[in-house]
Amino acid sequence: MTTTTPPQREDQLLPARPGWPDEAGHFGVFGGRFVPEALIAALDELTEAYEAMRVDPAFLEEFARLQRDYTGRPSPITEVPRFAAHAGGARVLLKREDLNHTGSHKINNVLGQALLTKRIGKTRVIAETGAGQHGVATATAAALMGLSCTVYMGEEDTRRQALNVARMRLLGAEVIPVTTGSRTLKDAINEAFRDWVTNVETTNYVFGTVAGPHPFPAMVRDFQRVIGDEARAQVLEREGRLPDAVLACVGGGSNAIGIFTAFVPDEGVRLVGLEAGGDGVDTGRHAATITGGSPGVLHGARSFLLQDDNGQTIESHSISAGLDYPGVGPEHSYLHSIGRAEYRPVTDAEAMEAFALLCRTEGIIPAIESAHALAGAMTLGEExxxxxxxxxxxxxxxxxxxxxxxxxxxxxxxxxxxxxxxxEDVDPGPGLDTDQQPTEGAISNDEAVAGQDAGETS
Amino acid sequence: MSLLADRIAAARAEGRSALVAYLPVGYPDVEASIAAMVAAVEGGADVVEVGVPYSDPGMDGPVIQQAVDVAVRAGVGLRDALRAVEAVAAAGAVPVVMSYWNPVERYGVERFATDLAAAGGAGAITPDLIPEEAGEWLAAAERADLDRVFLVAPSSTDARLVSTTAACRGFVYAASTMGVTGTRATVSDAAEQLVARTRAAAPDLAVCVGLGVSDADQAAEVAAFADGVIVGSAFVRTLLDGRGADGVRALAAELAEGVRRRAGAPA
Structure with a gap:
């Protein structure tokens, strides 16, 4: 252990579960259950089984074992000084969920929900996926635990994320391209709910984010909070103090809630969610739900969403399939409404610049989703x-x-x-584009190269 | 006064079940959809569910999705639905709005109740709103003297059947099969069991059965145990197939004959 004295809350290795939601899943005015009656019994069953499971020592032991031996937890934190040189001189620590088995934080949640599926005696799981990370994680957990697995994925996303489609199929999952609506994540969720309401006797819906009807937002938060619980202890041990700000990308918002939760009681720590600004919030082509949306009901809960005057969901746009979602988890809407967390948009161009920067300065290729958080850190650090x-x-x-x-x-x-x-057909975007002025300091050695020459001239 | 309860009681007084037709406003366009609703009334529908288009109809199967998608893309919304409500009332049937919750919330719950009552609507069916989340709507509906129809399902516990029916006025919608909307070859036993359990929970509330009925024989089968027979996808299929208002009128007439058969009589 470190010999320094952490300034606050050092005794609290596992901060308490937040005081929200209420028993019916409300985070203030957000959350709740807006679903057909046919699903209420299944949601009640899940809630009851989950509440029993989460305090069951046998489950906790099994979950901890899987996280350690299968996922590879705890994930490290890595300081990235060469990247941080572009963040105004702030220091930047990365919580490395990218090093988890299956390559993202999604595995944290699915292992918990797969154990819950077995506990309630169901043999089949279904899942929605956008970028494919949750689908891959669910297919992985299903293979591990001998469950049948069907993943719904928007047809548009199956093209954008063909590699993950192949991974899911290798893992034995059935991948169903969804051709309704906008053919992206929101429509995959609709199809998964339709499957669930039809097959609820045998099937559990392994929801991928902190959205949806109660108990999903609270349950997924509980499974993901390991990110922040670990990181808080790691930062305290290493630095002897808490960070000044915690940043995470927000689509549905599960990695953000995962890393925020442990820090929510630490009032001196800013919590910053980075939403997908797409082409820019003012263009209307974005997925910045809290920044550019309004409260309403989508996918079983009240939260912020992108909607038109008729209450129709507006299609979102982002270069990142995992953030390309017109809704957001209700706890984020709540944290926004009480001023505990702040939400900012990051455009595609800003995210890709940060993406390139982390690759070239630190040798880490981030998910484009995560690159939104990196871009947010560059801006916040300068501020x-x-x-x-x-x-x-x-x-x-x-x-x-x-x-x-x-x-x-x-x-x-x-x-x-x-x-x-x-x-022959080069139209590089910002970040490695010699025709565009990079964000100040983005390529510190003034050797920005067009993409096609990357790796040859430097 | 409940317009829906009165109309269903009137049908019962004739020794039959009520025929409830669902059609979404805006398919193939607003005018044609209103014409189809009026045709359903002419064919014998007692109640018309005026469907409000919604971009994410999680409870609907492919047939209704296909039609509603067209309406959503054309920008059809609650305002158009209120026009349809007026037309259905003028045609002599009882109009009830069927809407997922977000379009109502976006329109404004109080404003919706006021405008719906002014248009002559009986009330609303809310497929993704359970009574526990419906406080604002129940208050607004009470104030505007509107019916509120919630759903029960085969998976509903007895306790939920009691609490949900207690929040209903007009009728309770028994979603008879687990699954999305769409026609089915057979009416499952689950429907009759659900109706019996629902009646036990609320002896004075009418029970209408939906999900799966497409022809006169099935209508007669359901009419033998339910106060009302709800038909949706079969009407929408008629429009998708291009048979228009005439097709809707003919189907309504066939179904109206079905709900008038004596229970157990041969087809």
């Missing part, structure tokens, strides 16, 4: 340093960023964005 805020006793501000997933699945998208691999 804090410019204001002289954050750092205590003259120290630079300390930023903790959830690196929620690795970027293998995004290599094709990134190659297209940066114009790699096709010299």
């Amino acid at each position: 804090l340093v410019a204001r002289g805020a954050g750092g205590r006793g003259g120290e630079p501000p300390l930023l903790l960023v959830s690196l929620s997933g690795r970027g293998d699945k995004d290599v094709e998208t990134a190659s297209r964005w940066f114009g790699l691999g096709d010299r």
